Amino acid sequence: MADAQPIWNRPARGARGPAPSHSRAEIVAAAIAIADADGLPAVSMRAVAAKLGTAAGGLYRYLSSRDDLLDLMTDRAVGELEPYHDTSGDWLDHLVALGRAQLDLHRRHPWLADVIQRPSAVGPHALSFFDRCLGVLAPLDAPTSAKFEAIALMTGTVVLFSRSAATGPNPFAGLDPTAHPHLAAALANPSDPGRQDLFDHALRGLLRGLLTP
Known part of the structure; x- marks a missing residue:
């Protein structure tokens, strides 16, 4: 049973057993390397142990379960967002910059979208991220609940865009849209110079709608 x-x-x-041959940080780094290379399903205690050149049973002196490992991996990845920049100036610009940093993080670690919203994965670095976001939003006269909702939806938007075809190839490529006149018209003129960055545009609209009158 997990702790x-x-x-x-x-x-x-753990307090028992021989002196440690690896640190918890080394175990987490090995697991992240496996997930980055081969995806989250490839991360197992046995695979991590093999990468470290040790026995899988030995890892249980550091962790109670694979879930522990996933939580540590998640928080270590979120820690890559630090150090945070100064929060003075326009709140929206700063929050969008944090969202952009989140999106870059998820693109470096595609597996993160599968674990980031696990309740148990809220660790020290995640708390620091929430605190920084709330610091950015401190000058706004908006309910605290609305601020938490905005932060959660910002992360949800990041997950969506990290997985979405909007960040990759055209999903309609190779299809004939002529039987769908509205789609055909839109695809005939897809460019909008004012909206080249769909993520930025979507996130700004979402945050303004939630946090301003």
Whole structure:
């Protein structure tokens, strides 16, 4: 059975057993390397142990389960958003910049979208990210609930765009839209110089709608 305490509140290794040959940080780094190369399903205690040149059973001196490992991987990845830049100036510009940094993070680690919204994955770096976002939003006269909703929806938008065809090839390529006149008209003139960055445009519209009168 997995430990009832969050992984963040437990020692980095068990008190029993021989001296550690690897740190928790090394285990997490190995797991992230596997996930980046081969996807999240490839991450197992056995695969991580093999990458470190040790026995899978030895990892249980550091972790109680694969879920612990996924939580640590998630928070380590979120930590790549740090250090944060100064939050003075326009709140919307700063929050969109944080969203853009999130999107870049998800593109570096495509597996992150599958684990980021697990309740157990909210660790120290995730708390720092929420705190920074709330700091950016502090000058706004908006309910706290609306601010939390905006941060959550910003992350949801990041996940959507990290997975969406909007960031990749045209999903209509090779299809004949002539039987669908509205789609055909739109595809005939797809460019809009004012909206080259769909992510930026969508996120700004969402945040304004949620947080301003």
